[in-house]
Each structure stands twice: as structure tokens, then as C-alpha cells.
Amino acid sequence: MSRARIVLWLRLTLRPACSLYRARFMEEQTQGLRNPGEMENGTEPCGEECASEAQETTVTEGAAKIAFPSANEVFYNPVQEFNRDLTCAVITEFARVQLAAKGIQRGAFSGGASLSPDLCFWVAAVKVPGEKDVQKVVVDLSEQEEENAELKEGANLAPGDQPRTAAVGEICEEGLRVLEGLAASGLRSIRFAREVPGLQSVVANDASARAVDLIRRNVQLNGVAHLVHPRQADARMLMYQHQKASERFDVIDLDPYGSPAPFLDAAVQAVSEGGLLCVTCTDMAVLAGNSGETCYSKYGAMALKSRACHEMALRIVLHSLDLRANCYQRFVVPLLSVSADFYVRVFVRVFTGQAKVKASASKQALVFQCVGCGTFHLQRLGKASGASGGRVKFSAACGPPVAPECEHCGQRHQLGGPLWAEPIHDLDFVGRVLEAVSTNPGRFHTAERIRGVLSVITEELPDVPLYYTLDQLSSTIRCSTPRLLQLRSALLHAGFRVSLSHACKNAVKTDAPSSALWDIMRCWEKECPVKRERLSETSPAFRILSVEPRLQANFTIREDANPSSRQRGLKRFQANPEANWGPRPRARPGGKAAGGAMEERRRLHQNKRKEPAEDPVQRAARLKTFPCKRFKEGTCQHGDQCCYSHSSPAPEDTADEDPGDHPETPCQNPPGPGMATGPGVD
Numbered sequence: 001m002s003r004a005r006i007v008l009w010l011r012l013t014l015r016p017a018c019s020l021y022r023a024r025f026m027e028e029q030t031q032g033l034r035n036p037g038e039m040e041n042g043t044e045p046c047g048e049e050c051a052s053e054a055q056e057t058t059v060t061e062g063a064a065k066i067a068f069p070s071a072n073e074v075f076y077n078p079v080q081e082f083n084r085d086l087t088c089a090v091i092t093e094f095a096r097v098q099l100a101a102k103g104i105q106r107g108a109f110s111g112g113a114s115l116s117p118d119l120c121f122w123v124a125a126v127k128v129p130g131e132k133d134v135q136k137v138v139v140d141l142s143e144q145e146e147e148n149a150e151l152k153e154g155a156n157l158a159p160g161d162q163p164r165t166a167a168v169g170e171i172c173e174e175g176l177r178v179l180e181g182l183a184a185s186g187l188r189s190i191r192f193a194r195e196v197p198g199l200q201s202v203v204a205n206d207a208s209a210r211a212v213d214l215i216r217r218n219v220q221l222n223g224v225a226h227l228v229h230p231r232q233a234d235a236r237m238l239m240y241q242h243q244k245a246s247e248r249f250d251v252i253d254l255d256p257y258g259s260p261a262p263f264l265d266a267a268v269q270a271v272s273e274g275g276l277l278c279v280t281c282t283d284m285a286v287l288a289g290n291s292g293e294t295c296y297s298k299y300g301a302m303a304l305k306s307r308a309c310h311e312m313a314l315r316i317v318l319h320s321l322d323l324r325a326n327c328y329q330r331f332v333v334p335l336l337s338v339s340a341d342f343y344v345r346v347f348v349r350v351f352t353g354q355a356k357v358k359a360s361a362s363k364q365a366l367v368f369q370c371v372g373c374g375t376f377h378l379q380r381l382g383k384a385s386g387a388s389g390g391r392v393k394f395s396a397a398c399g400p401p402v403a404p405e406c407e408h409c410g411q412r413h414q415l416g417g418p419l420w421a422e423p424i425h426d427l428d429f430v431g432r433v434l435e436a437v438s439t440n441p442g443r444f445h446t447a448e449r450i451r452g453v454l455s456v457i458t459e460e461l462p463d464v465p466l467y468y469t470l471d472q473l474s475s476t477i478r479c480s481t482p483r484l485l486q487l488r489s490a491l492l493h494a495g496f497r498v499s500l501s502h503a504c505k506n507a508v509k510t511d512a513p514s515s516a517l518w519d520i521m522r523c524w525e526k527e528c529p530v531k532r533e534r535l536s537e538t539s540p541a542f543r544i545l546s547v548e549p550r551l552q553a554n555f556t557i558r559e560d561a562n563p564s565s566r567q568r569g570l571k572r573f574q575a576n577p578e579a580n581w582g583p584r585p586r587a588r589p590g591g592k593a594a595g596g597a598m599e600e601r602r603r604l605h606q607n608k609r610k611e612p613a614e615d616p617v618q619r620a621a622r623l624k625t626f627p628c629k630r631f632k633e634g635t636c637q638h639g640d641q642c643c644y645s646h647s648s649p650a651p652e653d654t655a656d657e658d659p660g661d662h663p664e665t666p667c668q669n670p671p672g673p674g675m676a677t678g679p680g681v682d
Ligand SMILES: C[S@@+](CC[C@H](N)C(=O)[O-])C[C@H]1O[C@@H](n2cnc3c(N)ncnc32)[C@H](O)[C@@H]1O
Pocket: 075, 076, 077, 080, 084, 181, 182, 183, 184, 185, 187, 188, 205, 206, 207, 208, 211, 233, 234, 235, 236, 255, 256, 257, 587
């Protein structure tokens, strides 16, 4: 087979691995915005210095400069910069994918129709600030394509079919139609316009007139009025008005106060075929199992208190999104699911297909979690199996996967879910985002953190939902804590896979059956034995340790036990980013007073907090167990955002739980008998 050599121009940062990227090369233009890396750094509320008008505040984030009339009149949370940076990075990669696909559809190549689709000889001319200039790349084409070769060498443009580019700040006719449903100051939308290439339009919507006034001003201030269209509407109504296929949005970003649940039904209908939904949830107390029944009412799933609560939260949100989409013969495909700080953020694509929707039941699972030792088992809601002729047969699942009493410690199981049990990321897509951010670190203020988090995500075992934590395993049997590398090595020696999770610093995600995991812990206990006489005979520790391990664990450190992200010293698990951080209170007219009280309360709480800092989600969950005094008096203005409980006090169901497994307080293990000060993690 003879081969034609075609010289191509490929962007350095784009992979030549083709099928997704077909577009033509464009001369790099120097117009447009400066690289945000050269601009003012990060989030610097300049406060009084720059406040020329009374109480005016200006904030610079990324390539946007945002004016605020006064503190807390319109919502702004600087800690969410990571969320916004990450979203810009994700939408940029999504734009590359979508534009490439559109290029093929439009058949902008004369003669292009006869070409094999997996050949890649054009790349979307998507100009991302800070990315290196294109390079010459030589690609081999097979014989069949040879005759078309001249076409590609430049004669391939039909007359009048000028090469098209997608640059930040410019309207791209084939580009993405973006909706930010809850835009507050417009910061996020303006950042999209100034930092993400390949956009056709951005609708920056908010229900509040005050917010929309501010959006208008900020749009002017940033010179993006041609791209960003302010709207004042209830986001749901706006989305319901865009259900028609031709009027849907390619990207919908929802960043509400607390739960996005009220917006999801409209969102899954208003997003285009294969379009992107980006959803933030800050109601972590609910998602992390503080009140399972509230979680059910919002997301259709029972949350459990669990060490793996952050990943469980992600999976509950994905379950909810898929279920809402299923009502309309649609389904979701997760691209990236991130647990960060005090919130979770999911990026999913939405597709339509009656046949594929049938598979959704078998993608969800119930969780059985032992209250004594925390061991969990998943039970899928349905079964999909291969039938003759390549068809898929659907049937009921068989269960339960556990006996009424835990096989390890004899205690009972709690039932959680259903939750999404399939992979929560598209690792190919995450790899693209990671590569783009790593090779262009000046683009985002939080690039280092994005790199760390996405690196851990690419290491997560994609097919193993949830995880245990190192301290949970050791505190359950009251022994010292092995080093992370020791436990990981033992699992690898025994022939299992193991990974971290970006959602929790001490996570042990493994495909080892729970019996093997407890055997390894039993072997560990033999190295520094626990005094049995100090254990109650009904305790999980006693029950687990009274069985001889069948597996001989080998704790010799293995080279491959150290994850690459850890070896490379990436910034993976961020400590609290600043003082007084967390979800912000609702903005309100004359917002200062309410905000001030909140700040004051935060400061009080933070000064009281012991080191190491409590996990923010667990802390939120703990605070939610205290009844709100102001609510009782009828004076609390925080609604769902109040960090204290607004429901009537219910007796806590802790009567017969072992103190060794108190999921609300994972950071403070009760000192067990024989507890040596283990070396711990990291
Ligand atoms: C958390 S803020 C959004 C922050 C913004 N996305 C950012 O990154 O800075 C939530 C906003 O939603 C608005 N909002 C609340 N309910 C709404 C609704 N039903 N429709 C549209 N906007 C709503 C509020 O006015 C508020 O400005």
C-alpha cells in the first residue's frame, strides 16, 4: 500500500489522535485579549482603595473585571474561583470537540465526503490564550486517500469558504450557545466570553433585577456586549422556553444557592443533543447523609453517613440527573465529577435514545453499608446482559448482596441510594483538559490545583465505586494506622488494584473483596497487636479480630504503590483556601448587615476550630444537627442556607452504633486500645 505524505499543521497542544479533531489550520492572529496570565493576578478585591464611588468594590478574576455596588448585594464567592477556572477549562475542551464535529458535518472540505472519518487532517482552529503556536506535523495517508491529497494541500477550500477560527472574545457562528442560568454578577459568563474560544453566545440570566443591572454594567465594562446577553427570568422558565431542538443550549451552567434540584427537570430538556450540563451543588450536608430523607426529596436517593460521602454525593447527583433525563428519553454521560471544598460539581453530556435509556436502571445501584464496620456492597437496580444478535437483554436484578447481619462484624446494614454506579468521569476527556491546563499553566490562577485534582482523578479506579479510608479501617479494629503505602502495597501484593480518590485524602479505593481487605487489616494488627481484654465482645473490632486471616498480607513497600501524582508532589488535596471560607449567604438588598452577622459567626466558629481543620462537609453536617434558635423565634433569614437545622429536632439514631465508626467525625478517631501513634498518610 503506497502512502501519500501530507504536511499538516497541527496545534501542538492538540493530540493528533484524530477522530474528534477535524478542522483546518489557521494563521495565528495576534489580536484579541491578552493572556490572562499576564494580567492582574487572581482574585484581589481591592476594597476601599479602588472604591471611587461609595462602597464600590472591583474584583478581578481571570480575564474579567467585575464591579459590585456594595458588599453582598449581589452574590460573589472568591473561593469558587477554582470552580470557574475549571469550568472555563472544561468548556474550552468541549468547544474543541463540538467544533471539530461540526466541521465534519458541514463537509467544509470539497472532496471531504470520500475521506475516511478517522483520518485527521484538519484540526479545529481554536485559539486558546497562552497556547503555543501551531507546528508542522507530517501525517501518513493511505492509498485510498491519495487521490484526494492535492485537495488537502491547500486547494481544499471551496471558493468563498474562508478558513474559520474560534478565538476568545469573538463570535463563532458555529460555536456554542451557552446559558448561565444563575449568573449573579455575570462574572462567570464574562469569563466565558473573554477566556473560552468557540462561543456563539452567552446568555447571563438571573432572576434578580439588581443582579441583572449589575450584569449589564459588567458586560459593558468588559467589552463583551456582542457575546454576553443579560436576561432577567426565572431560570426554569427560560429553559422551558428553549426545549425545541433548534433553540436548545449547547452548554448550561447551573450554580445555585444550595441545591440545583429545582432546575434539573428544565435543564435536561433545554440542553442540545450531546450538549453539556455543568451543575454545582453546595447543599453538602444533605448530600453527605445528614438527612437522608431530605436528600431523597431533592435527588430521589437516600444519602448515608459514610466515609465515602463525597463520592456518594457525586453519584447521587449523577443518578438524579440521569433519572430526570430518562423521563424525556434522554440519558447522561459524565465527563468529569469533582468534589471540592464545600461543594460538588458535575459535568455531563446529555444524549437522546430510547434504546439506550433502557440501560439506565442497570447503571444505578443501592448501597448496603454496615453500621458497625462500614463495609459496603452495591446492588444494581437492573441487569443488562448480552443476548443473541448483539442485542442487550434487560431483566430484574437479583439480591440482596448481603445477609441481614454483616459477615465481618455481625451488625446490621443501612440502605442508601440509588446512586450512579458507572464511571463518573470520561478519562479521555479529563486527559485533554489536564494536558491543556498543564501545558498552559499561566491561563488560570488555580491551574496548579486543577492539575493536581485532575491528575488524581485520572488515577482513580474507574470501575470501582466508593472507597474506604485508612483511618476508618484501622479505627474499626482499634489498631494503629498503617502507612498509606503499606496498605496499598499489601493490596497490590495480594493481586488487587488500588487507587486514591480525589474526593478524600485517605481514600482506599480497591477491587479487593471486603473479606480480603479485612484479612489484610487482621495481618496488620498482628504486627502491633490490640489488647483483646479492652474490647467489648460485641464490638466490630472484637468480632473481626476473632477470625484468623486466610490471606497472608505482605506489607513490603512496592514501587508501584506510590501514585504518580503523589510522587510528583502535585497539589492534590487543598487545605481550606482562606479564612471565612465556605458557601456564602444569599445576597440581599443592603446585604451588608446580614453578611456581616454571618462573617462574625464564621469567625467565631473558626477560632474555636481545632487543628487539623475539620472536613468542611462533615462540619456542615455536624452544624446541621443543632436546631437553629433564630428559626424557632421566627427571625432566621437564611432559609436553606442556614448552617443550623430548621427541622424539628429528631432523636439521633446512635444508640447501638459502635463509637469506633462514627462517620460524622472521621477526623477524630477515639483513641483505641493499643493505639500506637501510626505514621498515617502522606
Ligand atoms: C450562587 S449565585 C450564582 C453565582 C455565579 N454563578 C458565580 O459564579 O459567581 C446564585 C444566583 O441565583 C439567582 N437565582 C436564585 N433563584 C433563581 C431562579 N429561580 N432563576 C434565576 N436566578 C435565580 C440569585 O439571584 C443569585 O444571584
